[in-house]
Amino acid sequence: xxxxxxxxxxxxxxxxxxxxxxxxxxxxxxxxxxxxxxxxxxxxxxxxxxxxxxxxxxxxxxxxxxxxxxxxxxxxxxxxxxxxxxxxxxxxxxxxxxxxxxxxxxxxxxxxxxxxxxxxxxxxxxxxxxxxxxxxxxxxxxxxxxxxxxxxxxxxxxxxxxxxxxxxxxxxxxxxxxxxxxxxxxxxxxxxxxxxxxxxxxxxxxxxxxxxxxxxxxxxxxxxxxxxxxxxxxxxxxxxxxxxxxxxxxxxxxxxxxxxxxxxxxxxxxxxxxxxxxxxxxxxxxxxxxxxxxxxxxxxxxxxxxxxxxxxxxxxxxxxxxxxxxxxxxxxxxxxxxxxxxxxxxxxxxxxxxxxxxxxxxxxxxxxxxxxxxxxxxxx
Amino acid sequence: xxxxxxxxxxxxxxxxxxxxxxxxxxxxxxxxxxxxxxxxxxxxxxxxxxxxxxxxxxxxxxxxxxxxxxxxxxxxxxxxxxx
Amino acid sequence: xxxxxxxxxxxxxxxxxxxxxxxxxxxxxxxxxxxxxxxxxxxxxxxxxxxxxxxxxxxxxxxxxxxxxxxxxxxxxxxxxxxxxxxxxxxxxxxxxxxxxxxxxxxxxxxxxxxxxxxxxxxxxxxxxxxxxxxxxxxxxxxxxxxxxxxxxxxxxxxxxxxxxxxxxxxxxxxxxxxxxxxxxxxxxxxxxxxxxxxxxxxxxxxxxxxxxxxxxxxxxxxxxxxxxxxxxxxxxxxxxxxxxxxxxxxxxxxxxxxxxxxxxxxxxxxxxxxxxx
Numbered sequence: 001x002x003x004x005x006x007x008x009x010x011x012x013x014x015x016x017x018x019x020x021x022x023x024x025x026x027x028x029x030x031x032x033x034x035x036x037x038x039x040x041x042x043x044x045x046x047x048x049x050x051x052x053x054x055x056x057x058x059x060x061x062x063x064x065x066x067x068x069x070x071x072x073x074x075x076x077x078x079x080x081x082x083x084x085x086x087x088x089x090x091x092x093x094x095x096x097x098x099x100x101x102x103x104x105x106x107x108x109x110x111x112x113x114x115x116x117x118x119x120x121x122x123x124x125x126x127x128x129x130x131x132x133x134x135x136x137x138x139x140x141x142x143x144x145x146x147x148x149x150x151x152x153x154x155x156x157x158x159x160x161x162x163x164x165x166x167x168x169x170x171x172x173x174x175x176x177x178x179x180x181x182x183x184x185x186x187x188x189x190x191x192x193x194x195x196x197x198x199x200x201x202x203x204x205x206x207x208x209x210x211x212x213x214x215x216x217x218x219x220x221x222x223x224x225x226x227x228x229x230x231x232x233x234x235x236x237x238x239x240x241x242x243x244x245x246x247x248x249x250x251x252x253x254x255x256x257x258x259x260x261x262x263x264x265x266x267x268x269x270x271x272x273x274x275x276x277x278x279x280x281x282x283x284x285x286x287x288x289x290x291x292x293x294x295x296x297x298x299x300x301x302x303x304x305x306x307x308x309x310x311x312x313x314x315x316x317x318x319x320x321x322x323x324x325x326x327x328x329x330x331x332x333x334x335x336x337x338x339x340x341x342x343x344x345x346x347x348x349x350x351x352x353x354x355x356x357x358x359x360x361x362x363x364x365x366x367x368x369x370x371x372x373x374x375x376x377x378x379x380x
Numbered sequence: 381x382x383x384x385x386x387x388x389x390x391x392x393x394x395x396x397x398x399x400x401x402x403x404x405x406x407x408x409x410x411x412x413x414x415x416x417x418x419x420x421x422x423x424x425x426x427x428x429x430x431x432x433x434x435x436x437x438x439x440x441x442x443x444x445x446x447x448x449x450x451x452x453x454x455x456x457x458x459x460x461x462x463x
Numbered sequence: 464x465x466x467x468x469x470x471x472x473x474x475x476x477x478x479x480x481x482x483x484x485x486x487x488x489x490x491x492x493x494x495x496x497x498x499x500x501x502x503x504x505x506x507x508x509x510x511x512x513x514x515x516x517x518x519x520x521x522x523x524x525x526x527x528x529x530x531x532x533x534x535x536x537x538x539x540x541x542x543x544x545x546x547x548x549x550x551x552x553x554x555x556x557x558x559x560x561x562x563x564x565x566x567x568x569x570x571x572x573x574x575x576x577x578x579x580x581x582x583x584x585x586x587x588x589x590x591x592x593x594x595x596x597x598x599x600x601x602x603x604x605x606x607x608x609x610x611x612x613x614x615x616x617x618x619x620x621x622x623x624x625x626x627x628x629x630x631x632x633x634x635x636x637x638x639x640x641x642x643x644x645x646x647x648x649x650x651x652x653x654x655x656x657x658x659x660x661x662x663x664x665x666x667x668x669x670x671x672x673x674x675x676x677x678x679x680x681x682x683x684x685x686x687x688x689x690x691x692x693x694x695x696x697x698x699x700x701x702x703x704x705x706x707x708x709x710x711x712x713x714x715x716x717x718x719x720x721x722x723x724x725x726x727x728x729x730x731x732x733x734x735x736x737x738x739x740x741x
């Protein structure tokens with residue numbers, strides 16, 4: 001007889017920390033910043049009890065540097081921050097992309113820009129999570145829309161980072177981070193843990209950036225007997241810096257190829273009541289909560305409206321829209337910013353449907369009623 | 381396996397002459413900075429008109445290895461001839 | 464004493480292009496040689512060494528040597544090394560960083576690494592200039608000296624790195640020059656053996672930029688200056704302030720025992736795990 005599920009009341013930030021532990025994260029380096037500090041506090045408490053390590057660094061630049069160092073040392077490492085800290089982390093995030101170092105950054109978005117509204121929600125870092133660091137680079141960004149999903153998406157982020165040897169960002173907003181909800185979480189043994197591919201050839205033959213068929217190169221840890229070089233310079237298969245145009249192209253193109261190959265696995269999307277939908281709400285993060293409530297009421301009123309819930313923001317899951325464009329008249333994109341995912345929806349829509357954005361940047365959320373009013377306005 | 385380095389062992393121990401250390405200069409690596417020449421305590425080394433280093437008085441070499449310690453490019457080697 | 468041929472064969476990466484990148488007469492290669500000789504004396508396993516660097520001329524050192532090598536971003540070698548050391552405490556972690564890399568952009572990380580007293584050996588190659596970018600003044604460029612961003616004379620007073628790191632909490636501070644290769648080797652040896660945060664400041668020369676713009680001559684003249692200006696700590700103790708004017712005191716300036724960060728964290732793990740079971 002299946003064990004009765006155990007429920008607990010949990011905060012979003014707490015679910016991120018629990019997800020990290022369940023995924024096998026054993027190194028955290030961070031710096032206190034509202035509204036993400038709970039994650040650091042919980043992991044400072046729980047990591048040593050589970051043989052992991054926690055360090056509070058002098059700033060966010062040091063924090064991401066430390067988790068990169070630890071990952072190169074073989075740890076599954078994670079940090080958590082918010083806007084201002086996320087901005088400080090950008091240069092080393094680029095390093096981790098180019099050096100292909102697995103790590104997870106949990107960014108709990110708050111009112112921006114600058115010091116902004118530290119205790120208020122926003123979704124203003126979406127483009128920063130894609131283009132925050134300089135130069136062309138791949139990135140994976142997941143956006144949980146509930147406390148329970150934050151637990152599962154943090155695990156997914158750790159596993160994707162390990163599998164693709166790439167930084168992954170869990171992009172939360174302050175609503176999800178600070179709200180509490182009843183959750184039923186699987187015990188750790190039930191949680192899937194993916195580990196980076198280790199080299200099995202003798203050390204003399206090991207090239208740290210020689211990609212396998214999967215597009216990802218095996219990654220040895222420093223101290224495992226595979227002495228190799230890691231640099232932020234564009235490099236060849238041996239990891240040595242190169243300015244040779246062909247080697248540079250292969251190095252950089254290779255970064256994207258491995259993500260493109262895993263596109264479908266990386267893109268988490270849910271569809272609700274889209275089968276006969278003529279209008280769709282595209283939402284992510286806390287906006288999914290408002291959208292769902294609006295959807296319910298619109299359906300009761302007989303309107304054929306559906307929800308496309310984006311669990312992955314980058315790479316942008318264009319197929320989720322393309323699939324329904326033929327049947328859609330209107331697409332509504334509610335966001336706590338001035339339209340960021342909206343721009344991607346415009347790009348993919350390419351003129352098919354009418355795209356309507358609902359934006360708010362005053363620190364409060366867009367309510368279901370406002371979404372309903374907009375949808376009804378479009379339908380008439 | 382050492383990098384392929386064009387060696388020019390100079391002043392090989394002459395037969396009968398007093399055994400003195402074998403000074404080898406790797407001209408592919410030498411950048412003609414003149415440090416070894418300037419700081420050799422016995423002024424064994426010199427530079428020709430092309431600033432190419434060569435052991436001018438190899439017999440004076442006392443194998444103090446100062447030139448090796450100071451060479452920024454690891455381009456000089458002093459091997460004491462084993463009896 | 465290991466010869467250059469043996470050193471190259473044993474410690475250099477055979478599949479890396481030589482000669483190395485540094486300018487003719489630059490002190491970095493010499494310092495690297497002293498470091499490798501220190502490691503050779505200590506008979507350390509190459510697998511057990513992690514060699515981390517930041518950005519700048521010094522940053523290019525790790526790629527040439529056959530250790531676990533990590534070339535990080537400008538000023539961030541120490542936090543990268545901190546994470547690596549915590550993940551693999553059994554590794555001997557050595558950081559090579561320049562005067563700008565460590566005390567300008569990396570200054571905040573330097574003082575915190577000292578305060579934390581994590582078991583890392585940091586070698587600061589102090590050539591008084593930003594060499595890689597072509598000769599701009601750095602936090603150690605002497606007051607009044609010239610550089611391409613202060614052609615009319617540096618109006619800033621330089622850091623005294625050794626005093627700075629001591630005040631910040633480093634538990635081993637040594638200073639030498641690229642002229643005193645054997646003294647440097649012995650200091651680096653002691654620094655690596657020391658449990659805690661060790662800093663070895665090495666006064667060295669950049670003939671290409673600093674030497675040229677300040678008319679200090681070439682590598683040979685700058686090395687001779689290092690020979691003149693250095694005074695060993697014992698001798699300096701017997702000299703008056705006037706005699707010490709303009710001199711640089713070398714040797715092991717500080718060696719003290721304070722709790723080391725990784726070891727202390729292990730006690731946290733024990734406590735947490737006993738609480739967890741209790």
